[in-house]
Amino acid sequence: MPGHYKRVVNYLRISVTDRCNFRCVYCMPPQGAKWLDHKEILTYEEILRLITVFGREGITKIRLTGGEPLVRAGLADFIRGIKEIGIIDDISLTTNGSLLPPLAQALKAAGLHRVNISLDTVNPASFSRITTCGRLEDTLRGIESALAAELHPVKLNVVMTDALQETDLAYFNKLVYRHPIAVRFIEYMPIGGNGIGSGADTAAVKRLLSTVAGSQTLGPAGNIKGNGPAKYYQFPRTRGTFGFITPLSDHFCGECNRLRLTADGMLRPCLLANREVDVKTPLRSGASDRELAMLFHEAVKAKPQGHSLCRASGYPDFKRRMSQIGG
Ligand SMILES: Nc1nc2c(ncn2[C@@H]2O[C@H](COP(=O)(O)OP(=O)(O)OP(=O)(O)O)[C@@H](O)[C@H]2O)c(=O)[nH]1
């Protein structure tokens, strides 16, 4: 359905929990975020009702995120429920991968199409520094389990921090030769910023990739299944690709196709704006499908033209951290 500025909103990112087993420095405060009370969190039944209503209004793509979505029990049954609604043609998951190995096959069997896994560096010490309490080997096993379960296309999310080194790029380059993986480099968004060390920018990463690939030139890649803002490139003869997500240096707000649903039931028109539309209170007070659909359209209309991270006037005072929105 049309949003403001002729954008078509067909993608809903659902945060199923604000909790996480990691505490990445760019995502959460060092002491961790204050968890929502269980009764504040939408039940799976409540989310399924919203998906049914929003599906009739144009949502056909769903991403499950968090916090860490895999810390919430019952995710496979929830995914089966989404599939049974019969409107959603792409169900995907964004995860830190650490809890994926025992779950990957069951999630696939339930109807999950694909996963994106966050991996900022393959240096074990740097990985622990960035994630505070994560272990590299757990996330690497998660990636293997995603490939084994054929959750294709498997994509890696690499936030460009000071942890990202040439050795990481050499590792990622080998990976895309061997596997049909998309490795995406993401510009750090200073939302609730903990002041991480600034990393290489997109141009520097492209240059370093060409160096580690033996002075080859990145060319545009063909179609990669997805609904997000990444632009993809490829070296000749690789199975996988490299993608760049550039909310700051080359923003993609003009094509923004998404809304976000927070774990506590707020529809968020934009990742980087505080405005939210409360759907939980009406949902729990007996709102009709028609009334819920109107709230969906209110959120679509409230989508801003763009974000304010590039404005010289400074950032807004962000009310939520990334882990409380889902990225
Ligand atoms: N500013 C901004 N950043 C976004 C937006 N969507 C995704 N991102 C960034 O891109 C990262 C990757 O998003 P993912 O959760 O992996 O999903 P995606 O890239 O939208 O999904 P697919 O392309 O369908 O695989 C997020 O963590 C954010 O950092 C958006 O709408 N605005």
Ligand SMILES: C[S@@+](CC[C@H](N)C(=O)[O-])C[C@H]1O[C@@H](n2cnc3c(N)ncnc32)[C@H](O)[C@@H]1O
């Ligand atoms: C908030 S996490 C939630 C899902 C899951 N826990 C994970 O880490 O993939 C979703 C994505 O947001 C990204 N992210 C978090 N904080 C960010 C920031 N400040 N700037 C850019 N990306 C960020 C993470 O790297 C991750 O890929």
Ligand code: SF4
């Ligand atoms: S990026 Fe993901 S894994 Fe890291 S703290 Fe945020 S929600 Fe947790």
Ligand code: SF4
């Ligand atoms: S910053 Fe807001 S408007 Fe821009 S792409 Fe992201 S969610 Fe959409």
